[in-house]
Amino acid sequence: MMWEEKEHAFFVRVCRIFFPTASLGYIGHFFFYDLPMGLEPIDRWFAYRAIVAGASLLTAVFYFTPLAQSRLAKLPAIATTWLFCVTQAMITTWWDGTPWLFSFVFVSGTLMVVRASPLSTIVLAIIYMTTQSPYLLAAGVPLSSLVSTGFVTVLLLLILKASHVADIRNFVLNQENIAAQRRIIELNIEFSDRLKAFIPRIVSDRIEALVSKERLSVVQASVDVLKPRKAKVACLFSDIRGFTKGSRELDSFVDKSVIPDMKACSNIVEEYGGVPRKIGDLIFAYFDHELVTHNVIRCLLAGIDISRVNHALNARGYNSAIRRYILISTGEAVVGNLGGLDSSIEITALGPPVNYLSRLDELTKSPYLKDRLAPGDILICFTTRETLLAAGISLPLETINLAEHDLRVRDFPEVVEVFRLKDPARSYEILRAWYRNTERNDATRSGAPSERLLLTG
Numbered sequence: 001m002m003w004e005e006k007e008h009a010f011f012v013r014v015c016r017i018f019f020p021t022a023s024l025g026y027i028g029h030f031f032f033y034d035l036p037m038g039l040e041p042i043d044r045w046f047a048y049r050a051i052v053a054g055a056s057l058l059t060a061v062f063y064f065t066p067l068a069q070s071r072l073a074k075l076p077a078i079a080t081t082w083l084f085c086v087t088q089a090m091i092t093t094w095w096d097g098t099p100w101l102f103s104f105v106f107v108s109g110t111l112m113v114v115r116a117s118p119l120s121t122i123v124l125a126i127i128y129m130t131t132q133s134p135y136l137l138a139a140g141v142p143l144s145s146l147v148s149t150g151f152v153t154v155l156l157l158l159i160l161k162a163s164h165v166a167d168i169r170n171f172v173l174n175q176e177n178i179a180a181q182r183r184i185i186e187l188n189i190e191f192s193d194r195l196k197a198f199i200p201r202i203v204s205d206r207i208e209a210l211v212s213k214e215r216l217s218v219v220q221a222s223v224d225v226l227k228p229r230k231a232k233v234a235c236l237f238s239d240i241r242g243f244t245k246g247s248r249e250l251d252s253f254v255d256k257s258v259i260p261d262m263k264a265c266s267n268i269v270e271e272y273g274g275v276p277r278k279i280g281d282l283i284f285a286y287f288d289h290e291l292v293t294h295n296v297i298r299c300l301l302a303g304i305d306i307s308r309v310n311h312a313l314n315a316r317g318y319n320s321a322i323r324r325y326i327l328i329s330t331g332e333a334v335v336g337n338l339g340g341l342d343s344s345i346e347i348t349a350l351g352p353p354v355n356y357l358s359r360l361d362e363l364t365k366s367p368y369l370k371d372r373l374a375p376g377d378i379l380i381c382f383t384t385r386e387t388l389l390a391a392g393i394s395l396p397l398e399t400i401n402l403a404e405h406d407l408r409v410r411d412f413p414e415v416v417e418v419f420r421l422k423d424p425a426r427s428y429e430i431l432r433a434w435y436r437n438t439e440r441n442d443a444t445r446s447g448a449p450s451e452r453l454l455l456t457g
Helices: 002-037 042-062 074-093 101-114 118-138 143-196 201-214 218-226 250-271 292-314 352-363 367-372 382-390 424-441 444-456
Strands: 229-238 275-279 282-287 326-337 347-350 378-380 397-401 417-421
Touching (some): 002 074, 002 101, 002 143, 118 143, 218 326, 250 275, 282 292, 292 326, 292 378, 292 382, 326 352
Antiparallel strands (some): 275 282, 378 417, 397 417
């Protein structure tokens, strides 16, 4: 159908050019050939040229009207081209100087204008040549010459139409290719949309950016973005205290407190460009920007917002309040899809900063820290504090000396102290100002020298 529409539009354009040109050609032929040659009777030659030119002009007018879009639009062109061919054969009986071969040339040329199917073209050619034959025979052309010339004409039209059929096939194949590419694009878009529902926002943004920049498929971009790599990350860890006991109250605790809290925590992490991972009541997240200061700032801002959400939910007055601490560490880890490419896909981080948070969480259950910490408190590691100081950021921190109270972080004997954020509101203002500045100017690289010094020293 697309080919027919394209072909019909081309046919109409050709007719709008061909028939006015043919009309001018007939009139010009009379004045520049018939008169100078002294053809007699001149009135008959003028009537012939005028009638055919008029028919050609009327046909041209037809193809400028809405009727040109009808299913029978080719009939005027067929009738007029038949008139061309028959009158060309007829004038061979008027003047012996008219080459009879022109009659067959007219058949071949005009039928190419009609642009009918191969079978229809051959049928029309036979009709045209059959109606020409009486005039050509009357002009003395041998029947054998008419038959052989007619055969050659049909053969020529078949050859020409064979290329026409090839054009049709090429068009169809091209359209099928375009349709296949469109389908691939649609599937990529559909897959991308569905993928967004199951992967963190920052990962989805990276995949889309890679698809746009490198012209990769969504699958190829996903594999590239999620392939495991080393990165200097900031990690956030927060577990709900007393969840096992509170989970017995499905309606009041789990449905009305835990689930909204977990959703809010995950949304906060994604707002700051982190990669969240939820395991039961545990929220874990990592921030893997190329600059470690950038990661620490975002991680701390997310931690403070999570603490605020925790207080807001507890203020609603449900029987079982949510009690959680927010723990933050910094260090080198392996991040990305650490599972397979099937249902075992696992976007997470592995490494010392992750293990450290797990061990520190165990330590918060000790009587000493349990008495010193309140729900929503934020603890950071030594490396996190040093990263902030290297960037020129000083936050109000309380040092908790673990060694003085005979506390040890399991598997991390070198850790002797942790730091509690004393004034979250003030810290938030400081961090937010730095964050806004870097976002506005895209100037996080200004802290890169200090970070490199920290990493190497």
